[in-house]
Structure formats: structure tokens, C-alpha cells
Amino acid sequence: MEEAAISTPTSSATATEPAVELEGITKRFPGVVANRDIRLTVLPGHVHAIVGENGAGKSTLMKILYGMQRPDEGVIRVNGSPVSFRTPGDAIAAGIGMVHQHFMLADNLTVLENIILGSEPRRRGLGIDFAAARRKIKQISDAYGLGVDPDTLVEDLGVGARQRVEILKVLYRGARILILDEPTAVLVPHEVDELFDNLRGLVREGLTIIFISHKLDEVLSVADAITVIRRGTTVASVLPKDVSARKLAELMVGSELPSPETRESTVTAEVALAVRGLTVRSDDGRAVVEDVSFEIHKGEVLGIAGVEGNGQAELVEAIMGMRPAQGTIILGDADISGWSTLRRREGGIGYIPEDRQRHGLLLGAPLWENRILGHQTRKPNVKGPWIDRAGARADTERIVREYDVRTPGIDVDAAALSGGNQQKLIVGREMSSDPVVLIASHPTRGVDVGAQAAIWDHLRAARAAGLAVLLISADLDELIGLSDSLKVILRGRMVADVDPGSVTPEQLGSAMTGAREDTSAERPGSAAAGAHDDTSPERLGSAAAEAGEEA
Amino acid sequence: MSSSFTDRLLGRVRLGGLLAIAAPILAIVFAGIVTSIILLLNGNEPFKTLGLLLDFSATPRTQVMILNTATTYYISALAVAIGFRMNLFNIGVDGQYRLAALIAAAVGGALTLPAPLHVAAIMLVAVVIGGLWAAIAAVLKATRGVSEVISTIMLNAIATGFGAWLLTPERLAVPVAGSNNIGTKPIGPSGQFPGLSLIPGTTTKVYGMVIVAIVLGVAYYVLLNRTRFGFDLRATGRSESAAVASGVNVKKMVVLTMILSGAVAGMVGIPQLLGASYSYSLDFPPGLGFTGIAIALMGRNNPIGIGVGALLWSFLDNSNDILDFNGIPKEIVIIMQGTIVLSVIIAYELVHRYRSVAEQRRVSRQLSAGTPAPAEGAAA
Missing domain, CATH: 3.40.50.300 (P-loop containing nucleotide triphosphate hydrolases)
Incomplete structure (x- = not known):
């Protein structure tokens, strides 16, 4: 009967400052632009979804927002004031908490011990004040309807409950803005429903949630606002009532790129x-x-x-x-x-792997050695048990030429090339046999x-x-x-x-x-x-x- | 994109040209400063101490000793380096060489063969035993996923116990003439490897095995850099996931590399055995395997670097006796060795950071100056 609550905040909240505002955020890694001119406005009391395919730049953006990486350009504002995070500690101090996709909990400790780990309440500077911690956890759990019992062992909890412990952990540290990174990836459908109920409870109490996902049906059912990221930049900000799953999918994968007919x-x-x-x-x-x-x-x-x-x-x-x-x-x-x-x-069988840096290349090795990778039993790379350096090098030169790999030479490390040139090298290599x-x-x-x-x-x-x-x-x-x-x-x-x-x-x-x-x-x-x-x-x-x- | 600290520690990241030399020099200078401070605190003069070490090392006999000890260290460090290149930490070189030397000595003492065959047989036994002992850890890792660090450390302890059990009069040992030491039956003249009179002015000979050590160093380089096996080994060390995708059978590589490392470890005791003691007795030098780890780290698994490291280490080990005569505690040398290893690691880290920052700057300069800005996301 309260479901109206999830769509109403727009009217009441627009007057106040945005909880989080990103302007022109750009982050470069050598040879790659991970984020370009990111713009994002998250209103307080909203579940704000950020959607995009894997590799679109969502995780870099979140690392920037959580202080794990510093942007090269751009401004971050939290509740209206500009901030500069050097470490996650700074982000936590500003009231931003992150719930990671992979839980960071010690199985053999209780919920209470896990939650206070690293920020234990002290009693006269020495002992740990378990009673105070237990009270505070109870209070948070009741206030947001999380239903977490502080004294169970984490190893006895199911996946959904562990996730609630993670959420409680960041709330315990005073977070008012929660980042949830692909929270439903590890959940089965009924746990997803429970999580969404919890999230609605949290925003009702005035918290703000940034929800990262690429599952469109989930995003449409829980979000108050949606921002789409593609190829490292924000391409659209929409309201769920204005878009269909189809439209969202189109925004995510793009349909105006050059057509490969x-x-x-x-x-x-x-x-x-x-x-x-x-x-x-x-x-x-x-x-x-x-x-x-x-x-x-x-x-x-x-x-x-x-x-x-x-x-x-x-x-x-x-x-x-x-x-x-x-x-x-x-x-x-x-x-x-x-x-x-x-x-x-x-x-x-030739193979262009999904993750070229993990499966396709030796990043610390020169290009000509990467030419041999996966073809270490075939000409022109080997002669019997011996590596044929001259043959491999000459053929690497050919790949660089024919596949237009932009590189100063074949002796530079693969890591020095941009993603596109790394990929052209892999394509050339896999085609060459x-x-x-x-x-x-x-x-x-x-x-x-x-x-x-x-x-x-x-x-x-x-x-x-x-x-x-x-x-x-x-x-x-x-x-x-x-x-x-x-x-x-x-x-x-x-x-x-x-x-x-x-x-x-x-x-x-x-x-x-x-x-x-x-x-x-x-x-x-x-x-x-x-x-x-x-x-x-x-x-x-x-x-x-x-x-x-x-x- | 960036390499892990372990990669840099084990020398799997290349450092270019001058920087590669700058790092160890920086490290040795730093170690010298730390040692000087400690010497000064003890009321000794650093330069005088260094002078004493150098003077003593200039005597012909000490020079022979330095070469001989360095030979052993070099082989030990090569054994460790083979594993390091594939991310395998063979901490068990110590147990491998001691067990190999013991059994090879016993076999050598029991056999009488024509000279070259006798020597070859002893070396073969040592290599096989070293390889077999390492194979235990290799198979445990490949089939059960047991960390080779843990298993080789435990196998060291087992090798000590097993060796002590073998080296009793009921089994392989005989009393050593003129002492209450016991050892294996001495190897006859046909099994002894002739020494070389390289250094004039002393009757002590340089181990003939120094040649074998050099050959091993060359073989190590050729195997790793010029063969398919070496390529697979290095690829697995650099990126196991990429090796798997390229068709390398990683489990097989783990077993082969570990056995190879153990086989080379089996050679560690041979220079001493066939060049000096001709018998494995209770006073056979222990701990060479751990020295090998330090030297492999120092030499960044490079056969030349390892050679320099082995000579430096051996110089410090052999010339420190003179310090006690002059009232300077010779343990200062151990401090120096420890400081050198630590500072080498730190220096490589510093040089690497300097290099990657410089490279990042170069890349971003090229990106902004050269080609038109990359079109990522431009379609939106």
C-alpha cells in the first residue's frame, strides 16, 4: 500500500540540493580514457540507478565516487559542497558508503564483530564496548527494517542476509548515501524482492541510494531515476516512467554507431x-x-x-x-x-578472448612475444623446440603493418598500447594462422x-x-x-x-x-x-x- | 595495466637500460650507508673496515675461497630463479641439495668406475634425487593445490630428519678418520673432479665445477629465452590466465618446472662434494638453499645479475674472518647482507615507480599532442 512512496520523492526533493553531483568527471589510464565528461545528479531520497554494459565505465566511476581513484578532471559535490576524496576514508567521512558486489565479511565472526571491525566503540579507551555496539546495531536494524541479529555467526547466514549485514555495516559508519555495486548479481529472485523492499525502506527514511546494474527489469522496478553510461560517458538521464526496457537497452548498447553491414x-x-x-x-x-x-x-x-x-x-x-x-x-x-x-x-580455432588483458596478452612482454602467445607450436614462431626470434619478429612487423597497430615498434610492452591497438594485434595474431x-x-x-x-x-x-x-x-x-x-x-x-x-x-x-x-x-x-x-x-x-x- | 609487486620483486618486469644498473648501485650505496652508521655506533671506522675486507679478499687463498663459495651460491640461486620465473617459490632448495648430496656421496663412495663415468654417475644421482624430492611438492601442488611454499618448507624439515637417519653407522655412514665426525664412505680418486690452478700464489685450487656453473648459467638463459618450454614457463609466470587461454598446460608446467628447479638444486652440493670434501659428513655446509633465495632476488633472476650477487655475497662471507682479528664483530657482514637484499628490493621498486610515472607522462603527452583525440563515446 506504500508503493506510491517510491515515485513521489521527485516532487518534494527537487527543491533541495542534490545529494551527489558529478560534473565533467574524466579519468584517464595510460592509453585509455575510462571515464569522459561524466555528469550525474542524484537527488536525496532517491534510488538512482546507473546502468551500462560491463566495461562501460561504471566501476571506474564508482571508485572515483568512493575515493579509491582520483579523477583527472571534474568536480564532485556532496550535498552541495565540493569534495576531494583521497581515500575511501574521506568518502565515508562525507557520508558515502559502498556495498561491494563481493561481500567483505569474515565468516567466523558474528554479525556484530563484522560490523564494528575497524571502528570499534571503545570503553574508557581500552575495552570494546559491545553493549553500545549491540544497541546501535539493533536500533539501525529496527529503524530500517533490516532484521539483522547481531549475535549470529556470518557463516550461518544466507546470501541475502549477508548483504543486509553489508548494508548495516555502512549505515553503522554513518553513511547517508549508499553505493550498491551490482547488488542483485549474487541473489536469487525472492532475495532480490527482499532487497528491493529494504531499499525502499531506506529511501523512506531519507537515505540516498546509487544502484549500479545492467539488469534492466530490476532497474525499472526499483529506481526513481536512471542514468545510462556507455563507452565511458553518461549518455542519458531518464525517469523510469518515461522509458521502456527496450528503450533503455537501446541507450545502453547504442544504435547510432557506424553500422557493420x-x-x-x-x-x-x-x-x-x-x-x-x-x-x-x-x-x-x-x-x-x-x-x-x-x-x-x-x-x-x-x-x-x-x-x-x-x-x-x-x-x-x-x-x-x-x-x-x-x-x-x-x-x-x-x-x-x-x-x-x-x-x-x-x-x-582462433580465439579473441573477452578479457584481452587477462586472457589475450602478456602485458609485461614485448609485442613480438605476444605474437607467439597461443601459437607457440607453429611457424613462423618456432623451429622445433626453439623459439624462432627472427621469424616471430618479422611476422609481428607484418601484423603491425597490415592491421594498422599504432606502436613505436615491436619491442614495446603490450601494456603500453591503447586498448584498440592491443585488440588489433590480437585479431591479427589470431587471423595469421x-x-x-x-x-x-x-x-x-x-x-x-x-x-x-x-x-x-x-x-x-x-x-x-x-x-x-x-x-x-x-x-x-x-x-x-x-x-x-x-x-x-x-x-x-x-x-x-x-x-x-x-x-x-x-x-x-x-x-x-x-x-x-x-x-x-x-x-x-x-x-x-x-x-x-x-x-x-x-x-x-x-x-x-x-x-x-x-x- | 600495472604489474603487481610480486612481479617486480621477482624481476618479471623489465627495467630499461641505465635504470637497470642504477637500481643495484643505489641499493649497495644505501646498504653501505646503513652499515657505516652501525659501525660508527659501535665505534669503528667504516672505511677502515671496508679496507680490511678488501685487503683480505686480495690474498690469493681468499680469492679462491670466494670463487668456490660463489660457485655453490650461483647454482643454488639458479635453482631458485627457475621457479621464480614461473611464480613458483621453491623454498625447498635447501632440503633438495642436502638430500641429493648425501645420497650422491653414498653412491659415489660405493662405486668404482672410470673417472668420467664415476663423476657423471654421482652428478646424475644428485640431479635425480633433487628432482624427485622437488617432485613431491610439485605433484602435491598440481593435484591437490597445496602451496609449494608450505610443502617445500616442510620437506626441508623432513629432508633434515631423513638425512640424519640415513647418516648413521647402521646405514650410510662410516667414522671419519681422526675425528669423532661421521660421514659417507669417501669417494675414490676416479670420482673426484679436478680443481683448477687459476689464482697464482696459493696451492688451493678453484673448483673445476665453476665451469659447470657457468654452463648452467648459459643453459638457464638459453632454456628460458630461446626455447618453447622457456616461453611457456615465462608466459605462465607473467599471466597464468593468458597461458591457459593460449593452450599451456599449467599443471604440467608446474610439475616440470619444479622438478627442473629441484634437479638444479641437486647440483648445489656437488662442487663441495667432488672438489673438496669427497664425502657427506655432519659438517657439510648447510643453508645454501636460503642464500640462493636472497641471491636470486638480488640478481632479479638474470643469470649475470645472479653471478654478480653470488660473488658479492661470497666476498662478504669469506673476507669477514679478518674483522674479528681487528676487534670488529664479523656479524656486521650479516647485517650488510640483509641490508643489501632489502635495499635492492626497495631500489627496484623506486626505479620502477619512477619509470612508470615517466611512461604515463609520455603516453599522455603523445595522446594530447599527436593523433586527434580518441573517439571513445564521441558517437553520443
Whole structure:
């Protein structure tokens, strides 16, 4: 009955100072601009959502706001007065608290001990005043309806309760502005509902919440205002009542970028890579990729669309042999399911990894050594057991030339290159061994527009020459423009086949988030597979609505 | 983007040109200052003390001793460095070489073979035992994820106990003539490695094994920098995730590298065994494995750097006897060694920071001056 409270503050709060105001925030790392001209106004008593794809610059922004990194340019104002944070301690002193995505709690301590850790109330300067702490925790817990018992051991708590302890921890330190970094990533749907109830309770008491997410349905159900970040800068500030999930998805991934059109088909009848019944389990036994099957023909680009974290990374790692999986993978005529990563690479699979700095490069090594990485058994890099320095160096020069890698030379460390040039080097390397299949995971993420167009050109040329490409991307234009066929992945399953020739980014966006109003682009057969599951797409939205009514 | 402190500590981050030399010089100067202060506090004159050390080290016999000890230190540091290049901390070089030397000595004492074969057999036994002992830690890490730091430290203790058990008269030991020491049966002349009369003016000979140590240093460089195996090893050390994605079997690399490190560790006792004592007795030099760790850190896993470090360390160890004669406590040398290692680490850190700040400045200068501003986000 109180659900009206979440949308009313706009009227009452606009008169006061914004709780947090960022103006022209820019943060550069060597060779990369992580944040550019960020503008953000968060009103007090609001749940303000910041949305954007992974890598869009959300986390850098939050680190700046929490004092973990200092901006190169720009002004931060808290409650109207400019601040300059050197450490998180300064941010806490200004009333800003952060709830990290990964909990920072000691399992073998009680809730009370965890909360006071680092800011223990003293009794006559010596002993710890547990009684006072317990009183204060009780009081905060009751005031905001968190329902936290100070004397339970953290190891006995579920994930949702641990998160409430984290929230209480920052409230205990006097925070009036809370930053929640992807708080729902670790929660199951009913815990998400509980969290949202708690958040509504907190803003009712006058707190301000900055909520970082890329889950659009959740953002729309809880936020009072939304700011969208794309490619390091704020591209829009909207009110949830004015936008649909589709519109938001479009803002997030962009639809006005140069279009990577490839219309004339080069698809052949010959299957290059076939995946049958592939299932990947996480360490706790949950299926993160479930019974996935597809075929890619020579000259075909198969795009996989999906909101990040729906099993794309695990699918790729399973195909590369970096992660154990059940099911069959067939390359050409050979069943490669039991092959090592090296043998799969030698067999003709090229790999552009999602995280180029962790998986694609040796940052501290020169470019020519990076040319060898992943190709350390093949010409021109080796002669028998020996590294062929001259051969590797000459071929690195060729890649630098043909792929337009901007670098002073091939002896500089890979870390010195900008993201786009690092990526061009990786693309050139993976193409240079004439692969049969290319696994391209977010091939243009974090690269500038020029490098993006160049990488698209190379992919198109290779496709015309008969390469089969598995393209995973969060950029819907890239997916639609490059792919010959498209599949949508949701919670580890392929839920829809889409024709890239007729689908629009809006339709694809809603298929990815599981919103079902628009089914014109989907083939009902495969979509039905996920429908009877407990965590099926419709569940989140409707469950949140139910919770709202109960409150 | 930035490298971790461990990477810099273990020398996996390259430092360019002059700076690479500036760091150790800075460190030794700093260590000299600290030692001077301590000497002054004790009422001794720093320059006089240094003069005493240098004078004593100039005597022919001491020079031979310095070379001989440095040979042992060098091999020990190489063994440690092999692991360091892959992020493996083989703290167990100490146990590996002691056990290897003991068993190799026993086998050598029991065998009679033509000279080259006898020496080769003893070295082979030492290498195999060192490798096997390290393999225990390697397999534990690869199959069970046991930290090699913990397991090698514990294996050191086990090697001590096991060695003591083996070195009893019921098993491998015989009494050493003319003392109440016990040791393995002395190795016959065919198993002894001839020394070199390099330094005139003394009858003491330089270990012939100094040549083997140099060969090992060259082999270390070639293996790491010129072979596929070395590339995989360095790649794994730099970024395990990238190595996995590039098809390196990291578990196999852990096992091979650890065994290789242990095999080289098995050689540590050989110069002493085949060049001087010909028997493993209770007074066989202990602790060489830990000295090796310090020298590998000092030399940043570079074969030349390690050589310089081994000579410096050996110089301090062998010339300090003269200090006691002059009323200066020779323990001052241990303080100096400790300070050198610490200051080398700090100096490399300082130089690295200076270098990365300079590079950041250069990059941002190029970004603002050169090409048109990058178009990130410009489409919005």
C-alpha cells in the first residue's frame, strides 16, 4: 500500500540540493580514457540507478565516487559542497558508503564483530564496548527494517542476509548515501524482492541510494531515476516512467554507431564447427550453460546475443577447452571434445578472448612475444623446440603493418598500447594462422570507433574467405550487422533464433532480457524450452510487482 | 595495466637500460650507508673496515675461497630463479641439495668406475634425487593445490630428519678418520673432479665445477629465452590466465618446472662434494638453499645479475674472518647482507615507480599532442 512512496520523492526533493553531483568527471589510464565528461545528479531520497554494459565505465566511476581513484578532471559535490576524496576514508567521512558486489565479511565472526571491525566503540579507551555496539546495531536494524541479529555467526547466514549485514555495516559508519555495486548479481529472485523492499525502506527514511546494474527489469522496478553510461560517458538521464526496457537497452548498447553491414551471404553448406548438447557446470554444480547445440558453416558468422552473465563466457571457454563440459564439439570431421586447448588451437580455432588483458596478452612482454602467445607450436614462431626470434619478429612487423597497430615498434610492452591497438594485434595474431573457426568474444569492446571499423572489416574479409565465426557481443548493432544467423542466450540456454535480416535492436533487446511482449522475431519452439522453468524470464518482473503490492 | 609487486620483486618486469644498473648501485650505496652508521655506533671506522675486507679478499687463498663459495651460491640461486620465473617459490632448495648430496656421496663412495663415468654417475644421482624430492611438492601442488611454499618448507624439515637417519653407522655412514665426525664412505680418486690452478700464489685450487656453473648459467638463459618450454614457463609466470587461454598446460608446467628447479638444486652440493670434501659428513655446509633465495632476488633472476650477487655475497662471507682479528664483530657482514637484499628490493621498486610515472607522462603527452583525440563515446 506504500508503493506510491517510491515515485513521489521527485516532487518534494527537487527543491533541495542534490545529494551527489558529478560534473565533467574524466579519468584517464595510460592509453585509455575510462571515464569522459561524466555528469550525474542524484537527488536525496532517491534510488538512482546507473546502468551500462560491463566495461562501460561504471566501476571506474564508482571508485572515483568512493575515493579509491582520483579523477583527472571534474568536480564532485556532496550535498552541495565540493569534495576531494583521497581515500575511501574521506568518502565515508562525507557520508558515502559502498556495498561491494563481493561481500567483505569474515565468516567466523558474528554479525556484530563484522560490523564494528575497524571502528570499534571503545570503553574508557581500552575495552570494546559491545553493549553500545549491540544497541546501535539493533536500533539501525529496527529503524530500517533490516532484521539483522547481531549475535549470529556470518557463516550461518544466507546470501541475502549477508548483504543486509553489508548494508548495516555502512549505515553503522554513518553513511547517508549508499553505493550498491551490482547488488542483485549474487541473489536469487525472492532475495532480490527482499532487497528491493529494504531499499525502499531506506529511501523512506531519507537515505540516498546509487544502484549500479545492467539488469534492466530490476532497474525499472526499483529506481526513481536512471542514468545510462556507455563507452565511458553518461549518455542519458531518464525517469523510469518515461522509458521502456527496450528503450533503455537501446541507450545502453547504442544504435547510432557506424553500422557493420554484411548483407551478401557467403554461407556454405559445409559445417565447420558443430556443438551438440553442451552443458557446463559451475563449481557448485549449477548448470551455467545447459544443453546448447548449434552449427556454424564455413563463411558464416553466428552471433550469440544475450545480457552478460548468461553463460556466454562459459560457453566460449568450454569450446576452447579451458573449462570442463559435457556434450560433443566437432571441428570439421574430428570430435575435439577431449582435446586440450593447445590441440584445439592447432586444429584451427582462433580465439579473441573477452578479457584481452587477462586472457589475450602478456602485458609485461614485448609485442613480438605476444605474437607467439597461443601459437607457440607453429611457424613462423618456432623451429622445433626453439623459439624462432627472427621469424616471430618479422611476422609481428607484418601484423603491425597490415592491421594498422599504432606502436613505436615491436619491442614495446603490450601494456603500453591503447586498448584498440592491443585488440588489433590480437585479431591479427589470431587471423595469421589461417584458422578454420574464429571465436570472437566482444571483439570491439573498449576500442575506439576507428579500430572498431577496422576489426569489422577484417572479420568480414575472413568470412568471405570461408572462415566460420562465433561472435559473442553486447553491441547489438555489431551482432545484427555482422551475423548471418543469431541466437539468443538466456540463463545458459539458447532461447530463440533470430533472423538478423529483419530484427531490430529493440526486438533483440527485449528477447535478451526475456521480456515477451514482442515475439515476432522469435521461433516459439526453442523459446518454449525455458518457459516451464522456475527462473523463467517472466518471473522477475511479476515477482517484483507482487512484492510491491504486499508491502 | 600495472604489474603487481610480486612481479617486480621477482624481476618479471623489465627495467630499461641505465635504470637497470642504477637500481643495484643505489641499493649497495644505501646498504653501505646503513652499515657505516652501525659501525660508527659501535665505534669503528667504516672505511677502515671496508679496507680490511678488501685487503683480505686480495690474498690469493681468499680469492679462491670466494670463487668456490660463489660457485655453490650461483647454482643454488639458479635453482631458485627457475621457479621464480614461473611464480613458483621453491623454498625447498635447501632440503633438495642436502638430500641429493648425501645420497650422491653414498653412491659415489660405493662405486668404482672410470673417472668420467664415476663423476657423471654421482652428478646424475644428485640431479635425480633433487628432482624427485622437488617432485613431491610439485605433484602435491598440481593435484591437490597445496602451496609449494608450505610443502617445500616442510620437506626441508623432513629432508633434515631423513638425512640424519640415513647418516648413521647402521646405514650410510662410516667414522671419519681422526675425528669423532661421521660421514659417507669417501669417494675414490676416479670420482673426484679436478680443481683448477687459476689464482697464482696459493696451492688451493678453484673448483673445476665453476665451469659447470657457468654452463648452467648459459643453459638457464638459453632454456628460458630461446626455447618453447622457456616461453611457456615465462608466459605462465607473467599471466597464468593468458597461458591457459593460449593452450599451456599449467599443471604440467608446474610439475616440470619444479622438478627442473629441484634437479638444479641437486647440483648445489656437488662442487663441495667432488672438489673438496669427497664425502657427506655432519659438517657439510648447510643453508645454501636460503642464500640462493636472497641471491636470486638480488640478481632479479638474470643469470649475470645472479653471478654478480653470488660473488658479492661470497666476498662478504669469506673476507669477514679478518674483522674479528681487528676487534670488529664479523656479524656486521650479516647485517650488510640483509641490508643489501632489502635495499635492492626497495631500489627496484623506486626505479620502477619512477619509470612508470615517466611512461604515463609520455603516453599522455603523445595522446594530447599527436593523433586527434580518441573517439571513445564521441558517437553520443
